[in-house]
Amino acid sequence: MAKITRKPAQRKAAVPKKKAKAAKPRPAKKSAPAKKSLKAIKPWTPAEIQEVFSRFRKANPEPKGELEHLNPFTLLVAVVLSAQATDAGVNKATRELFKVADTPQKMLDLGEERLRDYIKTIGLYRTKARNVIALSAKLLSDFGGEVPRTRAEIESLPGAGRKTANVVLNMAFGEHTMAVDTHVFRVGNRTGLAPGKTPLDVELGLEKVIPAEFMLHAHHWLILHGRYTCLARKPRCDVCLINDLCRWPEKTV
Numbered sequence: 702m703a704k705i706t707r708k709p710a711q712r713k714a715a716v717p718k719k720k721a722k723a724a725k726p727r728p729a730k731k732s733a734p735a736k737k738s739l740k741a742i743k744p745w746t747p748a749e750i751q752e753v754f755s756r757f758r759k760a761n762p763e764p765k766g767e768l769e770h771l772n773p774f775t776l777l778v779a780v781v782l783s784a785q786a787t788d789a790g791v792n793k794a795t796r797e798l799f800k801v802a803d804t805p806q807k808m809l810d811l812g813e814e815r816l817r818d819y820i821k822t823i824g825l826y827r828t829k830a831r832n833v834i835a836l837s838a839k840l841l842s843d844f845g846g847e848v849p850r851t852r853a854e855i856e857s858l859p860g861a862g863r864k865t866a867n868v869v870l871n872m873a874f875g876e877h878t879m880a881v882d883t884h885v886f887r888v889g890n891r892t893g894l895a896p897g898k899t900p901l902d903v904e905l906g907l908e909k910v911i912p913a914e915f916m917l918h919a920h921h922w923l924i925l926h927g928r929y930t931c932l933a934r935k936p937r938c939d940v941c942l943i944n945d946l947c948r949w950p951e952k953t954v
């Protein structure tokens with residue numbers, strides 16, 4: 702049997718190596734909690750949570766939302782318009798709008814085209830105008846012109862999701878719901894009160910740990926805390942009234 706001899710491997714012609722692309726420096730995500738530190742966070746005790754919300758209550762006993770409205774319908778419309786927009790921007794548009802359309806029937810009478818004119822300074826205004834007209838029609842056809850009082854019914858309205866339902870149930874009907882916006886999501890995670898990967902995780906986590914006596918206002922305390930103190934880029938830990946209890950490893954006090 703002929704012996705198979707292997708040829709020495711041919712050397713490939715030397716190809717000049719491409720210069721490795723310099724990796725672009727990525728901006729540090731300051732608002733997101735570090736994964737390791739989240740796991741290592743010591744759970745809050747009931748006494749600490751009681752203390753935190755007692756401080757919020759003492760500082761601001763009757764916190765108010767900043768979306769201007771006249772009744773449950775205009776609140777619902779304002780919340781639908783506020784998706785990916787600031788409350789100040791929505792208020793600027795709705796101040797004039799609600800003078801002429803503060804009920805579902807008046808909104809339908811106004812019509813989609815004229816509604817667009819009122820809200821054209823708000824992002825996604827075309828889609829939002831279509832939704833507001835459609836939800837007004839549905840309120841009239843299915844709910845006697847009133848804003849319904851259950852989550853499922855509110856979520857069935859065009860443009861209304863879980864957050865909208867939570868805001869309306871809380872602000873219009875006094876229910877103990879927790880609407881999680883970007884501020885509440887950040888504060889829930891940073892403080893360690895209710896760490897979670899999704900708004901729903903944080904919502905359920907907060908509902909679980911916050912005592913019932915604070916739930917009516919908890920949503921607004923946390924929003925205002927995130928909006929004015931626990932800012933996304935530069936949290937103002939030095940003036941934060943819960944800085945001794947906050948679990949964020951990067952807090953600056």
Ligand code: SF4
Binds near residue numbers: 948953
């Ligand atoms: S101490 Fe800093 S990070 Fe913690 S809640 Fe207060 S502002 Fe936010």
